[in-house]
Amino acid sequence: MSQHDLKLNDLTCGTCPIRHRAVCARCEADELEQLGAIKYYRSYQAGQPVIWSGDQMEFVASVVTGIATLTQTMEDGRRQMVGLLLPSDFMGRPGRANAAYDVTATTDLVICCFRKKPFEALMASTPHIGQRLLEMTLDELDAAREWMLLLGRKTAREKIASLLAIIARRNASLRLTEDGAARFDLPLTREQMADYLGLTLETVSRQISALKREGVIALEGKRHIMVPDLDRLLAETGDDSDGGMPS
């Protein structure tokens, strides 16, 4: 624990791994200093809750390392993941007192918190923060809409392939070997994948087995995926083959 705290205390904006992608990306040195005055780090172990829906939130935060999930739960227990927070993603909403979703650390997690009131004040006085937050929120909205297409119209197999493709695409530990193969770790359990995709965990398991049986992917252990041919995986997602033309 003391060792852990030590690591937290080593963090500074100067060495921060998300310095240029997070909500503070556009900030100048003086603005960063103002942010620094209201920030503090927190860490959570894999599996721990960060906040429950309805709880009062006294902070907003950026994910520094690790992965967290946003989930909604219905009265009878049905659950749907509505967000996946990766390093540099923002959690919480300025101007809102209570959390709207359950937030859970799915891996060990470090977040950079800003006390909400002073953060809101800073947003009003330094446009760079609000500008960046708008940009990030628009990106999230686009991601949510792509996800809606997945939830509403894709088959179980397409859903699995899409999720694997998303993780492969934005996983930092992804390594492309010489021949176009990719390897990565799944950061989610089968149940979490099911909550993400609007499926049951059994269907997730069966579809993964099917993709494995057909050679689209290979498993090394339960959580490590090897994709021999990324194009073949992408062909299973149901998405356009040409990923949209550059603007």
Add this chain to the structure above:
Amino acid sequence: MSQHDLKLNDLTCGTCPIRHRAVCARCEADELEQLGAIKYYRSYQAGQPVIWSGDQMEFVASVVTGIATLTQTMEDGRRQMVGLLLPSDFMGRPGRANAAYDVTATTDLVICCFRKKPFEALMASTPHIGQRLLEMTLDELDAAREWMLLLGRKTAREKIASLLAIIARRNASLRLTEDGAARFDLPLTREQMADYLGLTLETVSRQISALKREGVIALEGKRHIMVPDLDRLLAETGDDSDGGMPS
């Protein structure tokens, strides 16, 4: 047509029905004047396309009157609605050259367009616009996430009930009669409802018939809905009975 243009030309910010809810809500008189210099109105008839995904967009816009839909289409024709634009909602994204979704007018539609380049410049110089846009985008993100729960986890019956409840809640022409009954027009065809809910149009039709048969709703024509007991409808949505506590 000339009569139509006449009506468009009558529009001014001073009499604009969405003046206090749209992206210009927070603007002062001088800011409004700057916006006014780069704005122009357009109108579309029900059913007409406003823009196709991938098209270059030379403007962003606010919906003034009428309803438009945002939809995504897969190669094989499967479609999913990802947004429903009501008066005051914003379309387009500053900083993006091409449209990401198909936009279609589902009723007669009037939008207030801002030329994109000057709008982006204005956003940089007048914080009020960006602030309001951030607020609206965060609201849309919340709506998208609630919609994800619907798409991923609700039954066909719950989906229909939820859609009716949403329309009932925010339809301006909603009238509550003395005894708690509500009446409103459906702005969508059965097929559009299906695209919204991730269902087929046949399933939509069947579920509406079922709700009618059981007295949860009554139809007056195909498009006019009467809800004798709103609470009964809400109970069918699967959502929390208490609509969340005020913060």
Add this chain to the structure above:
DNA sequence: CGTTATGTTGAGCTCTCTCAAGCTTGGTGG
């Protein structure tokens, strides 16, 4: 009137869910 767009209803099928059993892996305590 025919024509077209929209909506309803039926019959059968399929994909995904539910329920259930069993497997693997890692950790814990005797």
Add this chain to the structure above:
DNA sequence: CCACCAAGCTTGAGAGAGCTCAACATAACG
């Protein structure tokens, strides 16, 4: 060191919700 246990995962069998295909109904419109 082994036995046990729990969490995560896989697989099977049967059921059911929603889809597909098809026929028909209704209404608006030329």
